Amino acid sequence: MAGGVWVFAEHRDGSLRKVTLEAMSAGKGLAGLLGEELAAVLMGEGVAPLADTLAHHGAQKVFLAQDSSLAKYTTNAYATVLSQLVLQNQPSILLFGATAQGRDLAPRVAMRLEAPLASDCTALSLDEKGRLVATRPIYAGKVIATVLAEGSSQMATLRPNMVPISEPDSLRKAEVVKVSAGPSPEGIRTRILEVVQEVAGAVDLAEADIIVSGGRGIKGPENFAIIRELASVLRAAVGASRAAVDAGWIPHQHQVGQTGKVVSPKLYIACGISGAIQHLAGMRSSKCIVAINKDPEAPIFKVADYGIVGDFFQVVPLLTEEFKKLLVEG
């Protein structure tokens, strides 16, 4: 059986990333079309139990590289092990999540192997010759490109939230192939000194199902409390416009838009955001958009599925109350 479709299995704090499972779903579809096997590459220290989860999600084979040098992600160590594995096994396709890690690792591995890499893809398919065809938004989503990857071991990073996770089957087993990994011969030229967590338990924007965002119209940093209250009822992540970020009301990690994060949640609630082109670029692919703005002419209403022309300070607390009734009190 030729090549295979591979997924780089990213994990954090002992569990697989959601986008890894999404990539498994996408990979399973591609592997089926090619008539090849689906495999996952799992690297780290003490991560062997995750091989079962990968099997449940369709991996027929799991390449397992465990070593203390892989305990924390570093570009060099990971790129070395992964490139060697790809060279030896020549998979047809290799998928990564378009996460901080995937976006750091994939270009490095692709260049080392002179393989094609399509970044931040929203859909993956094959052409009649079985080559990888990817859909990827460019110009922050103002344009959609369909691209063809030419070469062996075609690579892509998959944007979170684009592919539904297929139902796991807890009876499935995978063949686990142990891969030896020692300290990278080139030596360690990077060293992680510390990881500073943001607010504990905060939902990450890129992977969030629901995002509640605030803009200049919420008038001040203290009013993000109103946004956060709604977000906590909905288990949503908190986003912001650049105006709110530039005013220093909230850190840049929360910025949505062309120079912030491009997001595609199921539900995006924009509060006091006018809908400038750079903001729309970052959120217009959301499945459902709600806009709350007191100006009926605000451009955000052009992309909104549901619009409320009204005052943030009146509407949002009432909305939180209504959601609470439905979701918390049932």
Next chain:
Amino acid sequence: MKIIVCLKQVPDTAATIKVKPDGSGVETEGITYVINPYDEFALEEALRIKERLGEGEVTVITLGPPKAKEALRTALAMGADKGVHLSDPAFEGGDSYATAKALARAIQGLPYDLILCGKQAVDDDAAQVGPAMAELLGLPQACVITKLEIDANRKKAVVHRQIEGASEIMEVSLPAVFTAQKGLNEPRYPSLKGIMGAKKKEIAEHNPSSLGLSPEEVGLAGSKVKILKLSPPPSRATGKILEGEPREQASQLVKLLREEAKII
């Protein structure tokens, strides 16, 4: 300290981008071009490092059409010392792979202690050229950085790199490639004096052969990811404006999200 900054000229983020009717490209008429916003952070950081150390040289390099020279001139006006322009019809239409290869080739011929890029170009949104060049040059990398402290004597840098929900603080030995994220600094505007001075600064030119590359290795011919078609994003259906008092609007919305959109 010798610092190289890679910058790309891109359409202004405020520009509406229209796809040509046949899907072969985008309409360029009426578009204003700027330095890629993330590359401005990279350049600003380079200038600050030079100013802080009181010595050094900042070289800006771009691959792009003749018009991209404007971006180099702006960077020189902001304070960069030298420009390098990779300009030739053969470079056109290159993907990240081809672009990184040509840029790395040009950089190999220059002295450097540090290479700064933007985290991504806001036109192709690939976020590949920085790490791809690091690989070709055999250098360590740190992507999406929001803070950079250079210890010139020890040839090391400490960077803060943004990851999901956290910042990673990393020590990296130099030379290295870093890609800049917003938050790193506030870029300056070129001064009038800078603009005047920039006219006299040197811009070196390169084509594929001066880099020792064949025309097949660059541009569209040298690319591995090829655009088949461009299309506008799917348009969104007209939405509903919810009428009534705030309380009614709120309860209507919750009902619609549950029953019509089936999200909640």
